[in-house]
Amino acid sequence: MRQDIEASVIGGLLIGGLTPTASDVLATLEPEAFSIPL
Structure with missing residues (x-):
């Protein structure tokens, strides 16, 4: 669940570039x- x-969060940050x-x-991650x- 944590990986999701x-x-x-990572996707949300990068969606705007x-x-x-x-x-x-x-x-910081x-x-x-x-x-x-795996």
């Missing part, structure tokens, strides 16, 4: 937020 929420604000927020567990 993280993916939604990689703005400076989105970039700042993404920089752990690397695991960008991986998909």
Whole structure:
């Protein structure tokens, strides 16, 4: 469930493009937020 929420947040940030604000927020996320567990 957590991965679904993280993916939604990341997608929401990027839907408007990689703005400076989105970039700042993404920089605070752990690397695991960008991986998909197998």
